[in-house]
Amino acid sequence: MQTSVKTKTLTMIQAITNGLDTMLEQDANVVLMGEDIGVNGGVFRATDGLQVKHGEERVMDTPLSEAGFVGAAIGMAINGYKPVIEIQFLGFIYPAYEQIMTHASRLRARTMGHFHAPIVIRAPYGAGVRAPEIHSDSTEALFTHMPGIKVICPSNPYDAKGLLIASIEDPDPVLFLEPMRCYRSTKQEVPDEKYVVNIGEGKVCREGEDVTIIAWGAMVPIALAAAKALANEEVSCEVIDLRTLYPIDRDIIAQSVQKTGRTVIVHEAHATTSVGNDVLAIINDTSFLFQKAPVQRVTGFDVPVPYFGFEDDYLPTTNRIVHAVQKVMNY
Amino acid sequence: MEKKYPIQQVMDEQGNIINSSYEDQISEQLAINFYKHLIKIRIFDRKAISLQRQGRIGTYAPYEGQEASQVGSALALQPNDWMFPSYRDHGATMTFGHSLRNILLFWNGRNEGCVPPPNKKIFPPGIPIATQLPHAVGAAYAEKRRGTTNASIVYFGDGATSEGDFHEGLNIASVWNAPVVFFNQNNSYAISVPIEKQMKTKTIAQKALAYDIHSVRIDGNDIFAVYFYTKQALERARNNEGPTLIEAVTWRYGAHTTADDPTKYRNQAESELKRERDPITRIERYLQNKGWYSDSTKIEFEKAAAEEVDQAIAEMEAFPKANPEDMFRYVFEKPTWGIEDQKNELLSVLRGES
Ligand SMILES: Cc1ncc(C[n+]2csc(CCOP(=O)(O)OP(=O)(O)O)c2C)c(N)n1
Numbered sequence: 001m002q003t004s005v006k007t008k009t010l011t012m013i014q015a016i017t018n019g020l021d022t023m024l025e026q027d028a029n030v031v032l033m034g035e036d037i038g039v040n041g042g043v044f045r046a047t048d049g050l051q052v053k054h055g056e057e058r059v060m061d062t063p064l065s066e067a068g069f070v071g072a073a074i075g076m077a078i079n080g081y082k083p084v085i086e087i088q089f090l091g092f093i094y095p096a097y098e099q100i101m102t103h104a105s106r107l108r109a110r111t112m113g114h115f116h117a118p119i120v121i122r123a124p125y126g127a128g129v130r131a132p133e134i135h136s137d138s139t140e141a142l143f144t145h146m147p148g149i150k151v152i153c154p155s156n157p158y159d160a161k162g163l164l165i166a167s168i169e170d171p172d173p174v175l176f177l178e179p180m181r182c183y184r185s186t187k188q189e190v191p192d193e194k195y196v197v198n199i200g201e202g203k204v205c206r207e208g209e210d211v212t213i214i215a216w217g218a219m220v221p222i223a224l225a226a227a228k229a230l231a232n233e234e235v236s237c238e239v240i241d242l243r244t245l246y247p248i249d250r251d252i253i254a255q256s257v258q259k260t261g262r263t264v265i266v267h268e269a270h271a272t273t274s275v276g277n278d279v280l281a282i283i284n285d286t287s288f289l290f291q292k293a294p295v296q297r298v299t300g301f302d303v304p305v306p307y308f309g310f311e312d313d314y315l316p317t318t319n320r321i322v323h324a325v326q327k328v329m330n331y
Numbered sequence: 332m333e334k335k336y337p338i339q340q341v342m343d344e345q346g347n348i349i350n351s352s353y354e355d356q357i358s359e360q361l362a363i364n365f366y367k368h369l370i371k372i373r374i375f376d377r378k379a380i381s382l383q384r385q386g387r388i389g390t391y392a393p394y395e396g397q398e399a400s401q402v403g404s405a406l407a408l409q410p411n412d413w414m415f416p417s418y419r420d421h422g423a424t425m426t427f428g429h430s431l432r433n434i435l436l437f438w439n440g441r442n443e444g445c446v447p448p449p450n451k452k453i454f455p456p457g458i459p460i461a462t463q464l465p466h467a468v469g470a471a472y473a474e475k476r477r478g479t480t481n482a483s484i485v486y487f488g489d490g491a492t493s494e495g496d497f498h499e500g501l502n503i504a505s506v507w508n509a510p511v512v513f514f515n516q517n518n519s520y521a522i523s524v525p526i527e528k529q530m531k532t533k534t535i536a537q538k539a540l541a542y543d544i545h546s547v548r549i550d551g552n553d554i555f556a557v558y559f560y561t562k563q564a565l566e567r568a569r570n571n572e573g574p575t576l577i578e579a580v581t582w583r584y585g586a587h588t589t590a591d592d593p594t595k596y597r598n599q600a601e602s603e604l605k606r607e608r609d610p611i612t613r614i615e616r617y618l619q620n621k622g623w624y625s626d627s628t629k630i631e632f633e634k635a636a637a638e639e640v641d642q643a644i645a646e647m648e649a650f651p652k653a654n655p656e657d658m659f660r661y662v663f664e665k666p667t668w669g670i671e672d673q674k675n676e677l678l679s680v681l682r683g684e685s
Binding site: 035036038039040041043061063064065066067068091092094095130131132133134135271272301302303304306307308309310311313314319320323 | 389439523655
């Protein structure tokens with residue numbers, strides 16, 4: 001018998017608020033920290049109403065001091081709390097980069113498990129919303145490169161809530177990337193209750209036979225649109241949403257590319273030294289002999305994420321993906 | 332500490348000069364020039380907000396209320412000095428000679444907006460908070476090492492004083508005795524966070540004490556105080572007497588940016604009451620007291636400013652569309668093979684080739 005689950009139709013940002021609210025209710029050690037997250041409810045309203053509901057000690061406005069509050073969160077985490085930090089935009093995480101790189105990520109290793117830093121750092125990221133300069137970075141690879149932190153990137157409301165809860169419950173530091181472009185672009189049924197989407201598991205969002213398109217974050221809807229366009233040309237694309245960028249779901253990649261034999265990787269981050277290149281390495285390691293064509297990558301370019309005057313040229317488009325798929329088909 | 336750092340005024344709210352030591356330095360011409368610039372940057376600001384509302388530029392950061400701080404400090408500079416603005420200081424940059432068209436292009440998402448006119452040493456607006464402070468120190472120190480008397484001024488808000496870069500910048504400037512003026516506009520808010528939640532100290536000026544550098548707290552709505560205290564700080568810098576931290580106490584009536592809603596965290600009716608201390612009203616009162624004011628001059632200044640701004644808007648809107656090749660052109664002096672490949676690939680897709 002199926003028990004009926006109460007759901008609400010939510011945008012991604014509402015699903016995140018709902019996830020934070022759920023965890024504030026369920027775990028007294030969870031505290032939210034960040035700039036403007038209290039009275040203002042965060043610049044994207046992710047924490048809207050949560051300070052009124054849970055109080056200033058649970059939902060803390062911090063001084064404008066990323067190194068300060070990420071460092072302090074590490075201190076709180078080793079002393080019993082579970083800080084969930086909001087960085088206003090990923091492009092402003094760099095003052096805290098030292099704390100993340102030299103402390104959060106390696107604390108467990110340095111102390112042979114004696115200390116660890118179960119913090120979650122949420123950061124809106126990515127281009128395509130006409131934000132001012134530096135607000136649109138997608139520098140996930142800076143973080144996946146560092147052993148000791150997990151990196152998550154949901155693309156829809158349901159996954160966002162489930163992955164956020166999984167991240168808060170995870171005993172290791174997690175960077176939780178929120179694609180701004182997806183914040184309000186779609187709505188989905190999201191369970192009211194607590195549930196998790198497992199870290200490290202990708203998802204097949206569309207099944208297909210000819211080509212595997214691997215994407216994450218704001219590129220998932222673009223990849224799906226390309227797959228739809230290609231269906232008219234009788235090319236059947238399988239689309240995978242990676243969801244976790246570290247550790248990557250190796251099995252889902254291997255299974256799909258062994259079935260289709262052709263792969264296109266899509267991400268908006270810069271091409272060089274990217275997560276996409278790690279996906280390529282996984283394909284090489286697991287499925288080399290199944291490949292019918294060299295893997296294509298459709299990515300942001302090796303240029304600073306430009307101001308919005310160039311943004312449409314910078315970001316991967318369905319058109320560029322279609323091109324890449326045609327290349328692997330016609331190889 | 333508040334007593335140790337009283338707010339210095341030259342002119343009171345009614346436009347009377349209360350610090351007579353500056354009186355003979357204020358000519359009619361000087362005062363009228365201040366007035367003209369104040370009017371211009373206010374007209375620009377209001378126009379930019381309306382452009383944003385019409386979707387003709389992107390998100391914009393307004394400064395209405397802070398005009399005296401920006402104009403007074405910018406006019407205190409010498410043409411060869413350096414300016415390091417934050418995103419809210421285009422009033423200062425245009426007073427110092429930045430092109431209005433390029434300022435508008437910046438807010439319209441174009442890199443051209445970061446390019447100052449030839450021979451103007453204006454750094455691009457600081458977007459990550461407080462990161463521009465150490466740059467100003469370095470540029471100033473380089474001038475000193477080269478044996479010039481040029482100085483740097485760097486702008487930042489109250490919130491910026493919580494960042495490490497603020498403290499590191501002040502410390503290095505102190506150790507190197509760099510000819511730099513740290514110009515803080517304390518408008519009491521960092522987006523929604525009021526100053527009481529940002530810092531426990533009652534003043535920003537006192538933070539200089541720890542670094543053993545000179546500081547002063549001034550009325551940032553009093554253009555004469557801003558001008559003369561900034562000038563003094565710059566003279567100290569040129570005379571190798573070291574850096575100064577200026578805390579200009581001011582107010583921004585409107586939103587943090589056009590993407591923000593101030594009613595969520597601040598009583599806007601109370602904010603409007605601050606207009607009684609408005610920097611432009613104040614100098615108008617001064618000019619009236621002196622018998623130097625006339626409605627026709629005001630109208631003439633407003634008209635000239637509106638025309639200049641409209642002209643800049645027309646130029647901004649007539650500016651050629653962003654050329655995708657430019658995105659690749661300036662990353663390195665010579666593009667790497669990867670960048671060349673990526674450029675060619677994009678161009679061929681845009682041309683519809685396969
Ligand atoms: C390092 C960094 N963190 C966060 C932000 C987002 N942000 C932009 S402006 C701002 C508040 C700045 O306040 P203040 O320094 O007082 O200057 P004001 O805007 O009031 O002029 C914040 C938090 C940023 N730009 N940079």
